[in-house]
Amino acid sequence: MQDTPFSDVTFIGPVEVHGIQKDDVSNRLNQSIAHWQSANGVQLSFLDQKVDIPGKLFRFHIEDSIAAAVQGNANPLYTTIHEQDLVEQLRKILDETILSNVNIKSLRARLEEEAGALNTKVSVLKLSDHMGEGAVNRQSLLSNAEIKIDGNSLSSWLESHSQVIIPAHDSFSFLELLNDEDPFLSNELLTKISSGIYEAILPTNIQIMERYISNELPEGITAGFEARVAKEKMDLMLFNPNDSDITIQFDKVNNSTVEVSVLGIDLGNSYKVRFENKKTYGPKKIIQYQGNTKNVFSSERRGRKGSLVSVYRDEYNSQGERLKTTLIAEDFYLPVNEIIIRKIAYPETSETETTETQRPDSEKIDGEVQGVVESEAGQKDAIVEDSTELANGER
Numbered sequence: 001m002q003d004t005p006f007s008d009v010t011f012i013g014p015v016e017v018h019g020i021q022k023d024d025v026s027n028r029l030n031q032s033i034a035h036w037q038s039a040n041g042v043q044l045s046f047l048d049q050k051v052d053i054p055g056k057l058f059r060f061h062i063e064d065s066i067a068a069a070v071q072g073n074a075n076p077l078y079t080t081i082h083e084q085d086l087v088e089q090l091r092k093i094l095d096e097t098i099l100s101n102v103n104i105k106s107l108r109a110r111l112e113e114e115a116g117a118l119n120t121k122v123s124v125l126k127l128s129d130h131m132g133e134g135a136v137n138r139q140s141l142l143s144n145a146e147i148k149i150d151g152n153s154l155s156s157w158l159e160s161h162s163q164v165i166i167p168a169h170d171s172f173s174f175l176e177l178l179n180d181e182d183p184f185l186s187n188e189l190l191t192k193i194s195s196g197i198y199e200a201i202l203p204t205n206i207q208i209m210e211r212y213i214s215n216e217l218p219e220g221i222t223a224g225f226e227a228r229v230a231k232e233k234m235d236l237m238l239f240n241p242n243d244s245d246i247t248i249q250f251d252k253v254n255n256s257t258v259e260v261s262v263l264g265i266d267l268g269n270s271y272k273v274r275f276e277n278k279k280t281y282g283p284k285k286i287i288q289y290q291g292n293t294k295n296v297f298s299s300e301r302r303g304r305k306g307s308l309v310s311v312y313r314d315e316y317n318s319q320g321e322r323l324k325t326t327l328i329a330e331d332f333y334l335p336v337n338e339i340i341i342r343k344i345a346y347p348e349t350s351e352t353e354t355t356e357t358q359r360p361d362s363e364k365i366d367g368e369v370q371g372v373v374e375s376e377a378g379q380k381d382a383i384v385e386d387s388t389e390l391a392n393g394e395r
Helices: 022-039 062-068 083-090 104-116 133-137 151-160 187-201
Strands: 041-046 049-054 058-060 079-081 123-126 140-148 163-166 170-173 207-210 237-240 246-254 257-264 270-281 284-290 297-301 306-316 322-333 338-343 372-375 383-391
Touching: 022 058, 022 062, 041 104, 049 083, 058 104, 079 083, 079 104, 083 104, 104 123, 140 187, 151 187, 151 246, 151 257, 163 170, 187 246, 187 257
Parallel strands: 041 123, 284 338
Antiparallel strands: 041 049, 058 079, 140 257, 163 246, 170 237, 207 237, 246 257, 270 306, 270 383, 284 372, 297 338, 306 322
8 A cells, every 4th residue: 555645635435535644544434434333324214114224234345445546536435234134124124025025236235335425314215215116116905994975075075085195204184185165065074074084094004193073973973983174173184104105095985975095005014993991971861841842742852872982003013913002092972962852731720820739749840840860761871891993994
């Protein structure tokens, strides 16, 4: 090795060696490499998963890099990583089927190039750039759900919203999806549609950023699946954590049913939705007495049960092993009490006034005769517990 300095502006990797004796270049490179290996490295991402490739796995060929350096040029810092070390890291996030689609030779070359640059920040490389086109560009059905909508509203929605794209590493707002014609759609209808989207994405890795529910469970929606929407007030916001786009597709099943499908790249792991701590609360009967009603008995409002449910998302690998459990929500709905109207029946009497002692006991009325409350069937509110698991969109 000659002892003359690099006379022109010369780089080996990111290290400038102009004016440095060749014997000292090795020391400067070693210092830069040691700092990079201790503080940085390279990260690989596939859909929503990441794995670190530690700097210590890379071997730097300093003497070869110096010997091959051309004065006045930006020269590479030669680096290698063993294939077996790389494959062991990949197995942390990929199953064997997906791993078989990775071009290891191409990936190694890209990693070695990135390591030789000694970047001051951790570099993140997409594994999909080194996989067969068919493995990363073919979307498959990840999950689906069905919602009931009346025919006219269904046609109006499908005309302008047959498909929605959530870009990679980007968010989705249901309210931002609405166009100029959508103000004619009611909040009740929009809540049904947003609830269908929410139900469909639950058994996927899509993240929920913002979501609301009603005080009382709307008809036609299952407890745990509601995503209430109110224009300019309440939104459903989601985030796609993957390296690839997610497609939400609406398809007409019949005149009153639409299917919501979630399409994306299948990364090998699966997700199941599970209901726990499920309880129901029976409604009460509120009896109101009126003197001007024609009917002896009439129901002003039907009662509906209230409910409580905890919604969990379980993640499984391709071998069926549970990797993670996430509590998504705990939803509580008040019961809707039944209101019953009863006619006040006064006893026949020759007197112009009826005293309290003349009324039969069965017709005596407490207080002001309004709002007498009875539990259904004369019993205390029933609380029923249950547990349900829904797998990949099973209903």
